[in-house]
Amino acid sequence: MTDLDDAPTPQGQLTLKLLATRQDTNLYGDIPGGWLVGHMDQAAELAAGRIAHGRTATVAIEAMDFLCPVRVGSVVNVFTAVREIGRSSIKIDVEVWIRPPHERSPDELHKVTEARFVMVAMDDNGRIRAVPEAR
Secondary structure, X not given: OOOOOOOOOOOOEEEEEEEOXXXXXXXXXXXXXXXXXXXXXXXXXXXXXXXXXXOEEEEEEOXXXXXXXXXXXXXXXXXXEEEEEOOOEEEEEEEEEEEOOOOOOOOOOEEEEEEEEEEEEEOOOOOEOOOOOOO
């Protein structure tokens, strides 16, 4: 994905921005990783859908490590960057950055995770189709 950097910043464009609320927690009051993965998948689908001009589906998610927890009240920012467009597939890098609750600097973000999502274009019958040429 990206090389290590002394002062990393989000890569790509902001695709989703949401608030982690108490309703999103697990039994222990934590924001679960699956909640984040679901929103990352949604952001990847939005980004791929723009390229595919329609419906897409996730066929793979490459390795993902969680760097810090997400607390209730955190503003969650999901960034996407299109990395490769194939005949029917689109590879999207997805990063999650948060602004924790009570953060003193409103511009300071903390990286939570990143992954590469492989999406395929789908037709109305749910079959794989080609990505349009005009990209």
